[in-house]
Amino acid sequence: MSNNYVYFIYDGDGSIGYVGIGDRARPYGPHTKVVDDLRDRSGDVRITSMPFSTRGDAERAESLIIRALADAEEHGTHLLNVAKRKQSKDLVPLLPFQQGILRYSDLSTTLLVKISLNAIDDERVVVSGAAHSADAAERCSRYWPLGKCVDREAPIKRLVAVTTAEAKPVRVVGVWDVDHTSAWKYHEDVQRWEVRLTNPVQGNIGGHVGKCFDWEGYAPQNVGYSSDIRTYLGLG
CATH class of the missing domain: 3.10.590 (ph1033 like fold)
Incomplete structure (x- = not known):
């Protein structure tokens, strides 16, 4: 199975501060100091419930998400179909993981x-x-x-x-x-x-x-x- 997930680091106000890709251990790894500080301060990291088929698919999803978030922020856009966010189960909090x-x-x-x-x-x-x-x-x-x-x-x-x-x-x-x-x-x-x-x-x-x-x-x-x-x- 592929090990390519998209993960999101939220700030303390519930807004997405960073989008990344990698395996389930990647969110814990080193980023820039700003991103690491955000993760350690908020403790709110969420990850796709299933991995993408390939790294390329994960990278395309990451790119589209970042573009959509940046455009929304730049233009002050308020999405009209936010109800789908509550219905979706594709994004879940990143759980601690170890064998056993x-x-x-x-x-x-x-x-x-x-x-x-x-x-x-x-x-x-x-x-x-x-x-x-x-x-x-x-x-x-x-x-x-x-x-x-x-x-x-x-x-x-x-x-x-x-x-x-x-x-x-x-x-x-x-x-x-x-x-x-x-x-x-x-x-x-x-x-x-x-x-x-x-x-x-x-x-x-x-x-x-x-x-x-x-x-x-x-x-x-x-x-x-x-x-x-x-x-x-x-x-x-």
């Missing part, structure tokens, strides 16, 4: 959360492989229905965030240690809980980020628990 599988049965004392790839609001940003661990932590640690877990004082020691089923295969996007001294914070405005983390910038505990995740038949909605915590809470 993390299995549900490998986990203990763990809270699992499913993360949609796209931004929810200004606080809960796109989760991509270019996002800093602290930014991903802010998204993945909130806001969750954890009433029973909190009331029963479940001995949660780790937070594992994985993608929802919209991303295939499901991958691990973050693993953090939970702060035992103040594990939970309740947000009255949304009536949901935030998981307090020991160190948000350390989001790859155990080195599993980017691996495929195998639920092994367990199918929680948005929040799940390792088997020992499910037993502790009396969950099926």
Whole structure:
């Protein structure tokens, strides 16, 4: 299979700042200092969901996109068919990637959360492989229905965030240690809980980020628990 993708680096306002081509590792590689600073600052990198057949096709697509964006900016154009942007699934956040599988049965004392790839609001940003661990932590640690877990004082020691089923295969996007001294914070405005983390910038505990995740038949909605915590809470 070809390894020629088109990728986009967005700025903090949701506008495209750079368009490039390459394999899935290329967006992490060196560009100009301006582009590298933009990527590291925004952490929002998106990539075509499938590679182009040839590098030539990818280069033509890159050229057309850059031309269209430049023309739109120069003439202040507002596209009339922007609805198609929402319908399209051809561009997705760049996920972290590495070989290997993390299995549900490998986990203990763990809270699992499913993360949609796209931004929810200004606080809960796109989760991509270019996002800093602290930014991903802010998204993945909130806001969750954890009433029973909190009331029963479940001995949660780790937070594992994985993608929802919209991303295939499901991958691990973050693993953090939970702060035992103040594990939970309740947000009255949304009536949901935030998981307090020991160190948000350390989001790859155990080195599993980017691996495929195998639920092994367990199918929680948005929040799940390792088997020992499910037993502790009396969950099926």
